[in-house]
Amino acid sequence: MNKVRMRFLMSMVLILGGYAFAKAQSAQSLLKEVDAKVKSYDNIAIDFKYALTNEAEGVNQETKGNVVLNGDLYALNLLGTTQLFDGSNIYTIVPEDEEVTISAIADQDETAITPSKMLSFFNDGYTQKMDISQKIKGRTIQYVKLTPMDSNSEVKHTLLGIDTETKHIYRLIIVQKNDTKITITVNSFKSNQPLSKNAFTFDKSKYADYYINKI
Structure with a gap:
């Protein structure tokens, strides 16, 4: 291989390598801005659409939900179930079954994307790179592809x-290795809302007739 061609190839490698690095850096930079914005709020209230699909299994489910976040504390309503986290325990309230399950935060899977982590889970354990950009209702939505570093993760990638x-x-798309896809689309995002001091407190007296299951 002559010297001119060698220099050309080396230049292309450097250019392409630099381009890939710039893309990775821009994804990381964008996610840092998202994280900083989330941390600037006292609390956040979100209404969202939740969709679960798996074409091979014939599953196609859609519903609406809402969540209020204050630091790690949260109150989530989804699929007819309310879940509260008060900083120590998670209370899962199922009116249909008249049952409350109480579990300690220490028993939770650390890799799970919980409501507490919904807006910050991307900070650790993922490779990050820019994906497609879309115009949705006049807004520019930039997707970042997150691939778990843990090869044993059930998640193939997240957009x-x-x-x-x-x-x-605006949107979170979780693609699992079994081809199940979970899509969460934010319909309403509000910050610094007036909250009751008991917004994340489980009041046992309201569920006197419920079966209390403590794990």
Whole structure:
């Protein structure tokens, strides 16, 4: 191989390598902006659409939900179930079964994307790179592809859609290795709302007739 061709190939390698690095850096930079924006709020209230699909299994489910977040504390309503986290325990309230399950936060899977981590889970354990950009209702949504570093993870990859103007998460798409896809789309995002002091407190007196299951 002559010297001219060798220099050309070396230049292309450096250019392509630099381009890939720049893309990785821009994904990391965007996610840092999202994280900083989330941490700037006292609390966040989100209404969202939840979709679960698996074409091979014929599963196609859609519903709406809402969650209020205050640091690690949260109150989630989804699929007819309410879940509260008060900083120590998670209370899962199922009116249909008249049952409350109480579990300690220490028993939870650390890799799970819980409501507490919904807006910050991407900080650790994933490789990050820019994906497609879309125009949705006049907004530019930039997707970042997150691939778990843990090869044993049930998740193949996650796509995080970010509004480039507000730096808010608009859509979260989780693709599992069994081809199940979970899509969470934010319909309403509000911050610094007035909250009751008991917003994340489980009041046992309201569930006197419920079966209390403590794990």
